[in-house]
Amino acid sequence: MGLRLLKDAFWGAAPSRIQSAIIAAAIVVMAFIPGVADTYTPLFLSWIMTYCVLSISWSFFSGKAGYISLATASFYGIGMYLQAILGRQLPLWTTMILAAVMAFAVGLIIGVVTLRLRGIYFTIFTFGLSLFLNRFMNWYEGAFTRTKGRMVKPYDNDTVFYALLVVFAITLIAVIILNRSRFGLSLKCIGQNEDSAQHLGVRTTMTKVLAFAITAAPVGAVGAVMSTKIGYIDPNTAFGLNTSFFPVLMAIFGGMSSTYGPIIGAVVFYALQDYLLRVTNWHMIIFGAVMVVVIMLLPNGVFGVVDTILRKRRSAGGGAEASHQP
Amino acid sequence: MSDIVKIITGVGVTKRFGGMTAVNNVDFELRRGEILGLIGPNGAGKTTLFNCISAFYRADEGIITYNGNQINRMSPDKICRLGIARTFQAAKNFPDMSVRENVRMGALFGQVGITYDEADRLTDEIMEFAGLDKYAHLNVPDMPLALQKRLEVARALATKPGVLMIDEVMAGLNPTEVGEAMELVGKIRASGVAILMIEHVMKAIMAICDRIIVLHHGELIAEGAPDHVANDPQVIEVYLGEEA
Numbered sequence: 001m002g003l004r005l006l007k008d009a010f011w012g013a014a015p016s017r018i019q020s021a022i023i024a025a026a027i028v029v030m031a032f033i034p035g036v037a038d039t040y041t042p043l044f045l046s047w048i049m050t051y052c053v054l055s056i057s058w059s060f061f062s063g064k065a066g067y068i069s070l071a072t073a074s075f076y077g078i079g080m081y082l083q084a085i086l087g088r089q090l091p092l093w094t095t096m097i098l099a100a101v102m103a104f105a106v107g108l109i110i111g112v113v114t115l116r117l118r119g120i121y122f123t124i125f126t127f128g129l130s131l132f133l134n135r136f137m138n139w140y141e142g143a144f145t146r147t148k149g150r151m152v153k154p155y156d157n158d159t160v161f162y163a164l165l166v167v168f169a170i171t172l173i174a175v176i177i178l179n180r181s182r183f184g185l186s187l188k189c190i191g192q193n194e195d196s197a198q199h200l201g202v203r204t205t206m207t208k209v210l211a212f213a214i215t216a217a218p219v220g221a222v223g224a225v226m227s228t229k230i231g232y233i234d235p236n237t238a239f240g241l242n243t244s245f246f247p248v249l250m251a252i253f254g255g256m257s258s259t260y261g262p263i264i265g266a267v268v269f270y271a272l273q274d275y276l277l278r279v280t281n282w283h284m285i286i287f288g289a290v291m292v293v294v295i296m297l298l299p300n301g302v303f304g305v306v307d308t309i310l311r312k313r314r315s316a317g318g319g320a321e322a323s324h325q326p
Numbered sequence: 327m328s329d330i331v332k333i334i335t336g337v338g339v340t341k342r343f344g345g346m347t348a349v350n351n352v353d354f355e356l357r358r359g360e361i362l363g364l365i366g367p368n369g370a371g372k373t374t375l376f377n378c379i380s381a382f383y384r385a386d387e388g389i390i391t392y393n394g395n396q397i398n399r400m401s402p403d404k405i406c407r408l409g410i411a412r413t414f415q416a417a418k419n420f421p422d423m424s425v426r427e428n429v430r431m432g433a434l435f436g437q438v439g440i441t442y443d444e445a446d447r448l449t450d451e452i453m454e455f456a457g458l459d460k461y462a463h464l465n466v467p468d469m470p471l472a473l474q475k476r477l478e479v480a481r482a483l484a485t486k487p488g489v490l491m492i493d494e495v496m497a498g499l500n501p502t503e504v505g506e507a508m509e510l511v512g513k514i515r516a517s518g519v520a521i522l523m524i525e526h527v528m529k530a531i532m533a534i535c536d537r538i539i540v541l542h543h544g545e546l547i548a549e550g551a552p553d554h555v556a557n558d559p560q561v562i563e564v565y566l567g568e569e570a
Binding site: 193201204 | 435
């Protein structure tokens with residue numbers, strides 16, 4: 001009975017075979033990259049996967065439900081500090097799980113407290129949370145540990161790469177499955193019209209809180225992994241506000257109408273940033289200009305263009321077969 | 327009186343906003359299989375009473391029951407799953423979903439334990455029942471008002487309610503569309519769903535309601551069969567007074 005309920009809530013239609021095959025193939029191909037590529041490539045891809053996890057998680061909750069969260073940095077930083085504190089005693093996979101659980105738990109508490117707030121109030125609260133954790137750790141370190149930041153036990157590039165590949169794969173597959181489930185559809189209804197959703201029987205508060213907490217978990221896990229690559233973290237690295245803003249930009253840039261939009265956004269975003277950083281000192285200015293132009297020209301993101309074309313073709317070719325899929 | 331089965335009852339329902347009492351000590355009942363009209367001048371408290379039943383607002387005083395169980399401490403989603411569905415005066419459809427997907431959401435969430443397959447079947451059934459199957463391809467925000475309102479009703483129907491509350495589905499429609507809407511309401515009643523409707527189109531309400539209750543300044547001033555209510559001096563005064 002309990003299983004049936006779980007299945008009913010979190011499992012909808014199975015992903016199409018083509019989609020499953022492409023994703024499986026992509027993950028397998030990626031698994032071979034460290035064996036054949038130079039030593040820099042796994043690190044480059046690790047950052048891309050980190051950004052992908054952040055933007056996929058963010059857009060699953062905020063993009064769908066319309067509650068703009070700026071708490072990403074909080075969960076990322078929690079993962080980083082957890083790794084810094086426990087990373088010397090415990091193996092990486094254990095701390096990753098702990099970081100995910102910790103981020104989930106904090107997400108649950110924050111969700112219960114804040115998700116009765118609507119719109120901008122929720123955004124401001126989550127922004128405040130990230131700022132608060134940053135300041136709190138600064139104060140705590142100054143007052144008690146008398147240090148600034150902590151060393152993190154390092155891991156080699158390949159270990160980091162594989163750890164992130166696992167988180168990335170789980171996040172992507174989970175989101176694809178959840179998108180078609182009652183859970184994902186509840187979030188979509190909430191984003192479209194929350195009153196209407198609730199009066200159709202959607203358990204709005206529970207859905208929002210749970211989704212917020214679930215999407216915090218992978219963010220905590222990637223925070224734990226990336227802290228080992230950075231090697232030394234302090235409150236500003238861990239709870240840096242850019243970590244909260246980047247997923248928003250990446251998701252908008254890529255488009256939120258599909259699971260792949262945030263991925264495209266993250267890849268382009270990081271690759272562009274990385275390239276500009278190497279060729280010019282003006283990278284932030286150029287980067288900002290590119291973002292502004294893209295968002296002005298493509299309000300639905302890069303993937304939104306693809307989506308619009310598909311939709312037009314669909315309605316042109318016999319409208320009765322309108323989308324059955326979310 | 328045992329043949330009259332009360333589905334929804336309200337006793338002493340009161341809702342205040344600050345110093346203003348929008349609904350004041352109203353008693354009412356909705357009986358099985360009937361269409362109950364709720365009328366009154368603008369600001370009489372009709373929609374507020376609706377909102378108290380569907381828990382969009384919480385009534386400050388009074389008891390509302392559904393099939394004998396008190397419901398006015400429950401959340402709107404629970405009330406919906408229990409079997410009371412409603413529409414909103416300004417249609418609140420999901421703009422980025424197809425017409426069919428809109429209806430499917432009602433089917434998926436309105437009942438406990440329905441499978442995805444059953445929900446799909448129910449969706450097709452409701453699409454046909456509400457005459458929306460031929461409009462399935464339309465973009466929801468571009469639909470004409472009559473269809474928007476029809477979709478609003480269809481979404482509520484897909485939750486398989488025992489009671490349907492409809493808030494001014496005929497307002498703003500042309501006479502042909504009003505006729506179609508009346509036909510749909512009649513069909514819904516014939517399918518065994520009791521209906522509570524707010525409406526300003528008098529021709530429609532007089533023709534299809536079994537009973538009518540009249541609110542004025544938040545208070546119940548008349549109740550009974552349509553012709554009885556239409557000849558009630560107080561009701562006439564309220565309506566004429568508003569005109570004059």
